[in-house]
Amino acid sequence: MNNIFLKNIGLIDGSKANIRIADGKIKKIAPCGKDLTPEAGEEVVDCNRKVAVPGFINMHTHAAMTLMRGVGEDMRLEEWLDHIWAIEAKLDAPFIYWGTKVACLEMIKTGTTTFNDQYWFSPSAHLAASEMGVRDAVSYVFLDHFKPEEAQRQKEQCIQMHETVKGWDARSIFTIGIHAVYTNSEKTILWATEYARKHGLKIHIHVGESEKEDLDCKAAHGGLSPVEYLDSLGVLGPDVIAAHTLWISEKDIEILGKRHVNCVHNINSNTKLSSGYKFKWKELSDAGANVCIGTDGCASSNNLDILEAMKTTALFQKAWRKDPSEMPLPKLLEMATINGAKAFGLRTGLIKEGYDADIQIIDTDSSFFLSPAPFLANFIYSAHSDSVSSLISGGKFVMRGRNVVGEKEILKGARTVLNEIILR
Amino acid sequence: MNNIFLKNIGLIDGSKANIRIADGKIKKIAPCGKDLTPEAGEEVVDCNRKVAVPGFINMHTHAAMTLMRGVGEDMRLEEWLDHIWAIEAKLDAPFIYWGTKVACLEMIKTGTTTFNDQYWFSPSAHLAASEMGVRDAVSYVFLDHFKPEEAQRQKEQCIQMHETVKGWDARSIFTIGIHAVYTNSEKTILWATEYARKHGLKIHIHVGESEKEDLDCKAAHGGLSPVEYLDSLGVLGPDVIAAHTLWISEKDIEILGKRHVNCVHNINSNTKLSSGYKFKWKELSDAGANVCIGTDGCASSNNLDILEAMKTTALFQKAWRKDPSEMPLPKLLEMATINGAKAFGLRTGLIKEGYDADIQIIDTDSSFFLSPAPFLANFIYSAHSDSVSSLISGGKFVMRGRNVVGEKEILKGARTVLNEIILR
Numbered sequence: 072m073n074n075i076f077l078k079n080i081g082l083i084d085g086s087k088a089n090i091r092i093a094d095g096k097i098k099k100i101a102p103c104g105k106d107l108t109p110e111a112g113e114e115v116v117d118c119n120r121k122v123a124v125p126g127f128i129n130m131h132t133h134a135a136m137t138l139m140r141g142v143g144e145d146m147r148l149e150e151w152l153d154h155i156w157a158i159e160a161k162l163d164a165p166f167i168y169w170g171t172k173v174a175c176l177e178m179i180k181t182g183t184t185t186f187n188d189q190y191w192f193s194p195s196a197h198l199a200a201s202e203m204g205v206r207d208a209v210s211y212v213f214l215d216h217f218k219p220e221e222a223q224r225q226k227e228q229c230i231q232m233h234e235t236v237k238g239w240d241a242r243s244i245f246t247i248g249i250h251a252v253y254t255n256s257e258k259t260i261l262w263a264t265e266y267a268r269k270h271g272l273k274i275h276i277h278v279g280e281s282e283k284e285d286l287d288c289k290a291a292h293g294g295l296s297p298v299e300y301l302d303s304l305g306v307l308g309p310d311v312i313a314a315h316t317l318w319i320s321e322k323d324i325e326i327l328g329k330r331h332v333n334c335v336h337n338i339n340s341n342t343k344l345s346s347g348y349k350f351k352w353k354e355l356s357d358a359g360a361n362v363c364i365g366t367d368g369c370a371s372s373n374n375l376d377i378l379e380a381m382k383t384t385a386l387f388q389k390a391w392r393k394d395p396s397e398m399p400l401p402k403l404l405e406m407a408t409i410n411g412a413k414a415f416g417l418r419t420g421l422i423k424e425g426y427d428a429d430i431q432i433i434d435t436d437s438s439f440f441l442s443p444a445p446f447l448a449n450f451i452y453s454a455h456s457d458s459v460s461s462l463i464s465g466g467k468f469v470m471r472g473r474n475v476v477g478e479k480e481i482l483k484g485a486r487t488v489l490n491e492i493i494l495r
Numbered sequence: 496m497n498n499i500f501l502k503n504i505g506l507i508d509g510s511k512a513n514i515r516i517a518d519g520k521i522k523k524i525a526p527c528g529k530d531l532t533p534e535a536g537e538e539v540v541d542c543n544r545k546v547a548v549p550g551f552i553n554m555h556t557h558a559a560m561t562l563m564r565g566v567g568e569d570m571r572l573e574e575w576l577d578h579i580w581a582i583e584a585k586l587d588a589p590f591i592y593w594g595t596k597v598a599c600l601e602m603i604k605t606g607t608t609t610f611n612d613q614y615w616f617s618p619s620a621h622l623a624a625s626e627m628g629v630r631d632a633v634s635y636v637f638l639d640h641f642k643p644e645e646a647q648r649q650k651e652q653c654i655q656m657h658e659t660v661k662g663w664d665a666r667s668i669f670t671i672g673i674h675a676v677y678t679n680s681e682k683t684i685l686w687a688t689e690y691a692r693k694h695g696l697k698i699h700i701h702v703g704e705s706e707k708e709d710l711d712c713k714a715a716h717g718g719l720s721p722v723e724y725l726d727s728l729g730v731l732g733p734d735v736i737a738a739h740t741l742w743i744s745e746k747d748i749e750i751l752g753k754r755h756v757n758c759v760h761n762i763n764s765n766t767k768l769s770s771g772y773k774f775k776w777k778e779l780s781d782a783g784a785n786v787c788i789g790t791d792g793c794a795s796s797n798n799l800d801i802l803e804a805m806k807t808t809a810l811f812q813k814a815w816r817k818d819p820s821e822m823p824l825p826k827l828l829e830m831a832t833i834n835g836a837k838a839f840g841l842r843t844g845l846i847k848e849g850y851d852a853d854i855q856i857i858d859t860d861s862s863f864f865l866s867p868a869p870f871l872a873n874f875i876y877s878a879h880s881d882s883v884s885s886l887i888s889g890g891k892f893v894m895r896g897r898n899v900v901g902e903k904e905i906l907k908g909a910r911t912v913l914n915e916i917i918l919r
Binding site for chain 2: 137138139140141142144145146147151173176177338339341342343344345347348369373374376379383385386387389390391392393394395396397399436437438439441442443444445448449452453454455456457481482485486489493494
C-alpha cells in the first residue's frame with residue numbers, strides 16, 4: 072500500500088494542512104507551509120477547495136435490507152415486522168452478500184467508513200464489507216421467539232460463527248446481537264450476555280423503539296420498562312449498543328447514563344414508522360450515556376445517508392424542543408463519528424495523528440459552500456452527500472471522484488438475488 | 496429550437512413511452528411500440544432506465560438569499576429577521592442577479608423548473624432566471640413598516656416595476672408581494688390587493704408563519720388571527736399564494752378553504768427556525784384550499800431541494816400524526832408539481848400532451864431504484880436529488896447529465912458579490 076499525501080486540505084475549523092497517511096493511519100498532520108512535504112513514492116493528492124471530515128460511523132443498521140426497500144412502505148413497526156419476517160424466512164447467503172455490497176456502495180458514496188450491523192448470514196455480510204473496504208461490525212443475532220429448541224439451535228450457531236470469525240481481518244468486529252426483549256426469552260438474553268462478556272464482545276440490541284414495546288414489557292415483567300428489565304438482568308453496561316432508546320422515562324435515562332450505555336438515534340426510521348421523534352440526546356449525554364447516530368435498515372429508513380440523518384435529526388430537535396439553537400452541529404458531528412468510535416474502543420472518528428485514516432474528502436467547490444458560515448453549517452444544512460468526492464477507509468481510497476470500483480457488477484449481482492428472493 | 500424525442504422513457508405509473516417535445520410543449524406521448532417514431536431533425540434521447548417526472552414547482556422562496564446562508568444560523572424567526580434586514584439594507588442589483596443565478600443553478604440540479612419568488616430588485620432576479628431557462632414568478636414586495644412615506648415610495652416603485660415587466664418573455668410571471676400583516680399597514684395591504692386584482696396579478700404573502708405573528712395580530716386587530724384579519728379586508732381569494740399557514744385555527748382552515756387560497760408548506764424553514772411543524776395539509780385540502788410545497792429562502796431552510804423537502808414533509812407528517820400511512824406519496828407529488836401550476840393557472844406540472852415541456856429525467860440505474868417498490872417510494876424516500884440526470888424546462892435542456900452550462904462563471908460571479916456585500 073502506497074502512502075497518501077493530502078496536500079493543502081481544509082480542516083473543519085477552517086485551517087489548512089498537509090496530511091500523510093501510511094499503514095492505514097494518519098501518520099502526520101502539519102499546517103500548510105510547515106515542514107511536511109511529500110516523499111518519494113507517495114501519492115500526492117491536490118486538495119484545493121477540499122475539506123477533510125472523519126468517515127461517518129453508522130451505529131445501527133441492517134445492511135442487506137437495502138434490497139428490501141419498499142416491501143412494507145408506510146406501515147407501523149409491528150405490522151412492518153410481519154412483512155419483513157415473511158421475507159427473512161427466505162433469505163440466503165448470496166442475498167446477504169449482494170445486499171451488503173449494495174449497502175457498502177451507498178455508504179461509501181455518503182461518507183461512511185464503519186457500520187454496526189445486525190443481520191443474518193454475517194460471514195457473507197463481512198465478506199462483502201471487507202471486499203468493499205468498509206469496516207464492519209457484524210453480529211450473531213439472537214431472536215428465539217421464546218421457543219427453547221430455537222434458542223438451543225441459535226446458541227450452537229453463535230458459537231460456530233464465533234469460530235469462523237477468528238480468521239477475519241483485524242479491522243472487522245464481531246458482536247453479539249440480541250434482537251429485543253420482545254423477541255427473546257430471558258434465558259437466551261442471559262446466555263447471550265454472558266457469552267459476550269466472557270469473550271469481550273459488544274452487545275447490540277434494540278431497546279425502547281416503540282410505545283408498544285414499552286407497554287408490552289411492563290405488562291410482561293411486573294411494570295419494568297425494557298431498560299429497567301434489561302438492567303435487572305445485568306445486561307446494561309458500556310459494552311452495550313442500544314438502538315433507538317426512544318420510549319424512555321427519566322428513570323430509564325438515569326439507568327442508561329449510569330451504565331454508560333451507547334444509545335443510537337435513528338430518526339428517519341423512527342419517524343417513517345411513526346414510532347416517535349422526541350429523542351433525548353441531551354438528557355442521555357448529561358446522564359453519562361454515549362449518544363450516536365444510525366440510519367437503521369433501508370426497509371424502514373430508506374437509505375444509509377448519515378449526512379441526511381444528521382440534518383433530519385437537527386430539524387426534529389429544533390422543532391419539538393421549540394428552540395432553534397438546539398442540536399449544536401459539533402455535537403451532531405460527534406454523534407456521527409467519534410462517539411461511535413468510543414463505543415467500539417476504536418482510534419478513529421477524528422482527523423488526528425495516530426488515528427485510523429478513515430477520511431471523507433468533501434468538495435467545497437460548489438454553491439453550497441459559498442457562504443461564510445462555518446463549514447459544518449454549510450455541510451450539514453445545505454449540502455448533499457454527493458459533496459463527498461472521495462473516501463479513504465483504513466488508509467485506502469474506496470472512492471475517487473465519486474467512482475467506486477465495481478459499481479455496475481454490484482447492481483447486476485443485486486438484481487439477480489432480488490429476482491430470486493423478493494420478486495418470485 | 497429543435498424538437499426533442501424522448502425514446503423509451505419510463506413514466507411514474509411504471510409504463511414506458513415515447514415523447515415528442517416541440518415548441519416548448521409536450522406534443523405527443525405514445526406507449527412504446529405504438530406509432531410514434533422520430534422525425535428527421537429531431538434530437539433523439541435514449542431514455543433507457545430513465546423516468547420522466549414533472550419539473551418541480553417551488554411555490555415559496557427568496558431566491559437570492561442563497562447567498563445569505565449562514566448569516567443567522569440557529570435563531571428564532573424574529574431574531575433571524577433582524578439579522579437579515581441589516582444585510583438587506585445593503586443589497587444591490589448585482590447581488591440579486593448573482594444570488595438568483597446560484598439559486599437557479601441549485602434548482603436546476605434538483606429538478607425545479609418554476610419558482611415563486613418574493614424578493615428585492617426583481618428585474619435582476621428575472622434576468623437571471625430567464626438566462627438560466629427557469630420559469631420565474633417574481634414580485635414587487637410591499638414592506639412599509641407602517642411608515643406612510645415608505646408606503647408611498649413603494650406604491651410608486653411598484654407601478655414603475657410593473658411597467659418594466661411588460662417587455663419580459665411570456666413564460667415569466669409578475670406578482671404583488673405583501674410581506675406580511677406584521678410589516679405592512681392596513682392601507683398598504685388594501686392598496687396592493689386592489690392593484691393586484693385590477694391588473695390580474697397574483698398576491699404572494701406570508702401568513703401564519705409563527706405563534707408570535709398569530710398572537711401579535713390578535714392583539715393589534717381585536718382578536719382576529721392573520722387569516723381572519725386578511726379575510727376581513729377582502730384580501731383572501733384563489734389569486735392569493737399564502738406562504739406557511741402553519742399557525743392556523745379550525746376557523747382559519749375553513750376560511751382558507753372557502754376562499755380557495757393556495758397554501759404553501761415550507762417544512763425545512765419552519766422546523767429550522769423552530770416555528771412549528773404540525774402543518775394541516777389534509778384539513779386544508781379537504782376544506783377547499785390548494786396545498787403546495789416550497790423551500791423558503793436558503794438563509795433559513797438552507798437549500799432549494801424540493802425532493803428533500805418532500806421527504807422531510809412526509810417524515811414530519813408521519814411523526815406528529817402518529818400514523819405511518821400519512822402523507823400519501825401521490826399527494827405529495829401533486830403538492831410539488833400540479834398544485835403549483837394550478838395556483839398560477841399554468842398548463843404544466845403533468846407529463847401530458849399539450850402541457851409545457853417541464854420534465855425531470857430521473858436516472859434509475861442506481862441502487863436506489865433496485866427495489867420493486869413503486870417509483871415514487873424509491874424516488875422520494877431513498878434517492879437523492881442527484882438522481883435528476885437531465886432537466887427540460889420550457890422545451891429546452893437546461894441540464895444534461897448533471898452539467899449546467901456556465902456553472903463555474905456563476906460561482907465566480909457569486910464570490911465577487913459576496914465579498915462586496917456580506918464579507919466586507
